[in-house]
Amino acid sequence: MSPKVTEVDGRELKVENQEMTGSSMLIQALARENVDVIFGYPGGAILPTYDEIYRTGIRHILARHEQGAVHAAEGYARVSGKAGVCVVTSGPGATNVVTGLADAMIDSLPMVVITGQVATSVIGTDAFQEADVVGVTMPVTKHNFQVREVEELPRVIKEAFHIATTGRPGPVLIDLPKDVSVASGFFNYDQDVDLPGYQPTVVPNKLQIKKLAEAVTKAKKPVLLVGAGVLHSKASKELLDYVEQQQIPVTSTLLGLGAFPGSHKLHLGMAGMHGTYTANMALHEADLLINVGARFDDRLTGNLKHFAPEAVVAHIDIDPAEIGKNVETAIPVVGDAKEALRMLVEVDGRPSACDEWKEQVQQWAAEYPLWYNEDDTTLKPQRLVEMIYEETGGEAVVTTDVGQHQMWAAQFYKFDKPNRWVTSGGLGTMGFGFPSAIGAQFAEPDKQVVAVLGDAGFQMTAQEMSILQELNLPVKIILVNNASLGMVRQWQQLFYEERYSNSLFPIQPDFVKMAEAYNIKGWKVENPNDMQQTLKEALDYNGPVLVDCRVAKEENVYPMIAPGSGHHEMEGIKP
């Protein structure tokens, strides 16, 4: 075999098919996987790899906390569809990425995380910075590896990328002992992945597709529920084709927003705990529910006893274990959403005769839209999101943290295009919103990236402002500042008789000064009448910004399905 040269950013990497160290192999393999950015943080056990990063010049972004690195890699993965790559050291470095792994696992984000490990000779002796990372991360990864011999490394990396990015995507961790990374071995990356225990079903069963098409023909009240699976399989076009062909009303999960155009006349908005009345009532009364790539999370279904009581359920999912897990499913379709939707369009079944149903749905939408009380004296957070929508022309990549602002962003920013919405859905990870915006900006360097954050969540990973400062990365931080743990405060108001235990901030930092400490331009807005102008300025500003928006403190997210209730029992709908 003749040696091969790989280039990264115009620089030549080591040639292939020759002896090299484990850490060289790692960087070489990352280059072969077209990794254009690594997010990470160095430390003792991973130093050989960092030496290789130094020598090759492969792009590495130094976070200021490993959690920042792993969430940045997630944001990158969500927007680019490629595996996010994160490199950290052993022990505390590795345990600091556990939250990010759990987050990526539950939201199905492709990630390859490489953790340093103590030398194989001392594994199991409680060595300095040793942690059982493979054990700790087993439940929060799609798969993980510990590399024992340097010769295994190319195969392991190849398998890791394969597992992370195919089937239902997810995070894969590679634990790399220090001695393995300095040992020498023969590097050959041209091998086929051979994993007999991992064979995702991509092409759905034709008979099941036909069954589904027939069910649509028979249905009088069909609804399509769109989940993030449609985004992962890049099936937005096929979905639109199918919906236009069959004229079925569509609703979306929190994570599925953008998979189907939010302003389309058949889109009923988001369903679930803070979804629209229309979407939830449609689910409640549907006689056919077609779930494409959603996993029937409890925040979506509400009380399962009352969920879609009239519906025959069809479920398209690449992960067979999701089908029937929470909801009894009459028509299971295992396969890739893109393939399934393409086949459905091809079958071209007779659409449902459901004009009455569509009228009913339109009527709900007209009568009970999302709403809030406008106010001249205080800035309404919902209005703030609307302004962001207006000022970005709906074209921005929006990331959020977790809490009320997240729900308002989901409700009031209309996502018409896929991969513009980055939020922590399944795990609800505070601290996610800001670093994920950094990753998103790397995935889409030319797009406007707006991080809509709560004042509390921002403080969990605010140190990553260093990255913005260092690279003049034009992320726009919009703080929806209600001086409280808003969502916690709302639940305490509604379900704990207003006992606001540890949810109100008596004092807060000066966020503008905080930004300025990182040389980031900051604004504070208290008067609602100044908001739009400041927002315009901030979004137009050439560089990173932070806008501290002082919003109405006691605002609640409505409408709402209280815990234990069903979709038909929404509270706080438009009076």
Place this chain on the structure above:
Amino acid sequence: MKRTIIATVNNTSGVMNRITGLFARRHFNIESITVGMTENPSVSRMTFVVNVDNQRGLDQVIKQLNKQVDVLKVRDITDDAIVARELALIKVVAAPQHRGEISSLAEPFRASIVDVGRESVTLQITGDQQKVEAFIDLLKPYGIKELARTGITAFKRGTNKSVFESPKYSIIN
């Protein structure tokens, strides 16, 4: 309902941990797990006896097992014609004058006395769960000092084809 499930898995370090961790975090109720080598040294075979509430619970166990990269094949063999065996070692209190009696109990069960102490004898029995349990019951009146059971290991009877040669589990039948 009680089901017997067999799986072939990669014989890699940590695979047992993956499986037991999966059962624990999904709240699957397992009665026993056995694991051992197969004719192929890189593959191990596991036999699980699980307790599930209904078909959906059973489906979940099988699907979640299948999702593991190190799990090669999974099959519920409860309703197949199978050979299922477990081994038990039972140490019973036995004064010298009772030994003959105990020995005669063992005979129809094809159990054997594998160790004799001053105050006890140790019996070994293999068989399906029912047989093992019946035998243990019979010995109870003498006083059981120690009991060790391996749990069931099983495979399909007869044909020389592996049970795994039928298509991989799929929810589309």
